[in-house]
Amino acid sequence: MSIYTEGLELVFNLQSLLLIAVGVTLGMLFGAIPGLTANMGVALFVPVTYAMSPEEALILLIGIYLGSLYGGTIPAVLLNIPGTPADLMTGLDGYPMTRRGEGGRAIGIGVCASFLGGLGSAFVLATVAPLLADLAGSFGSQEYFALAVLGIIVVGFVASESMAKALASALFGLFIATVGTDLITGQQRFTFGQAELLAGIGFIPIIIGLFGLGEVLEQLHRRGHRSSNTASVSGRVLPGLGVLNRLKWTIARSSLTGVLIGALPGAGATLASVVAYGQQKRLSKEPEKMGRGAPEGVAASDAANNACTGGALTTMLSLGIPGDSVTAILIGAMVLHGVQPGPQVFDANPQLVSAIFISLVVANFCLLLVGLAGAKFFAKIVSVPKNILLPTIAVLCVIGGYAIQNTSFGIVVMLISGIIGFLFAKGGVPKPPLILGLILGPIMEQNFRRSLAVSDGELGSVLQSFLSSPIAMAILVACVFLLSAPIVRKIRGRNVAR
């Protein structure tokens, strides 16, 4: 049995196939309704997986992840309102197509590009992840520390409006991760005598609060519940083979971009689709048509954002470091089920790894079928009234906060996180870096202190140990480059202005 076949039995049974179908459909619903994101969908359903096996839990959550990335295409194309931030670029060409009466065609191209991008990325995941895990097996604490730092910096770099705010958010997450019992010394930190805090602040109530309740509050603040959308799909959804043949290189190129960006710790589907779209515009023979209803634009954006899944899962599985904020939540879900992602998971739990590979492939086929057959239904979902949706999400957040430990403390954490999430949104502080900080915090701290222990606690020796590791050095140099890039850009801008 190889790592590619061990999970066959786990995936190809009625229950698992049903979970994939349910996951993809739920994900599409979350993606299709403007205001609900992939983060929220996956976060809200983590508590639902509590009674499941780790394999079933991940199969469902990956289905939601994949489905929601595509689902956002529907309102982006039909209403020019991206269902998720990752579909921002899809609307640029998808909406003009709808106005020309080609909404169905745009959605069909989006589904097919998402399917091909996702499928390609599943193969990359299956081939690259084991190799990367082998390489990561030789990683020491210096390399892991450097990778975790890279994750934090990349998130800051990607948050283009304010790198400082993104870094502050990540640092806040790093601090929350230190609450509880110190794993090295057994010392209690910031527990204020509360027994519930000894094991640290629960990760799941935090993400449910930040992405669930926080988003509900933000929508109420901007009176989102007063908005009403009506959308319908016009024309044929299934694209012809000729169209797909014309788009094959666009899809292939964008998929590769998506996988690479997805694999970068901290980067995500939004960046992937923006880069792929820009790349397509540069390489297009008719760049003037981009943004005016070019099918290439829809294909590039959708292929890239779904291809991100395989890349992000590669980093998550082989290194234990999240590729984006959704995989950070998936790591939380894995830990909840007693599985620690990282190179060791390939030896300790090969069936789970295999099940993830196979379920990602199956989920992509499911996405194609549900996406093409259900396009008209999902268009109707876009118009679900928010006065029903928002309180329902709040109810799910409360039970989700409670479900993990069956204590009211989880609800309190969820409510506080919801308020923090709202304040972050109000202050323009991005939330994903906080989640990354929360996940990467223990990795950073333990590896940094391990490096110190090996070097007898001398900072000079620690520095030397980092210098002696080419991989850690290369990663840290990349971090310095990313940190200094905005400053260099600003100085250059000033010089040009002069």
Place this chain on the structure above:
Amino acid sequence: MTHLFSGLAFGVFGLFVLWMTLDLPAAGSLSEDAALFPRITGFGLFTVGAFLVFQGLLRVRSTGSMGVEEEEATEDRGAEQPILYSSPEESALREPSAGPKRTYRYLVPFMLLTILYAWLSFQVGVGYVTATFVFLCTVIYWLAQDKGLRTLLSSILLSGGIAGGIYIVFVLLLQIPVPRGFFL
């Protein structure tokens, strides 16, 4: 203003973290120092906070006496630009029909109702299902644009369906022991 306020908040919180680490006992070596990493994060928060305050002051200086409202309007215009990782992430999801005007009119009562609902569900003994039904009924009707008997009846029916569905999934299928109340 968001730079200034968020910078102040993060900076003060960073100082608070640094102050709290003083309570942690001293260690023999750096690797055994449980306060080391929290101190680094506290110092980082303070530094980034100070930087944001500095940026905020520069912005205020360069734009004169820019009021909060003016800046919020600027932010709304900025939201129309493609922002990669959301600042906030959801800026990409802003709905044109919602308009730039923001209000606490719904937000504060909603948050208070949610806290009350959680308290009634899990602390007081009203019971999870009953509290969920009442909460949903109230909020769905309150947030509805058209208020009338028809909306009230549909709110009651919908709330019953949603509360029942959540009870079936979480309590019966997932066996989460929620507090029992008047009905279930």
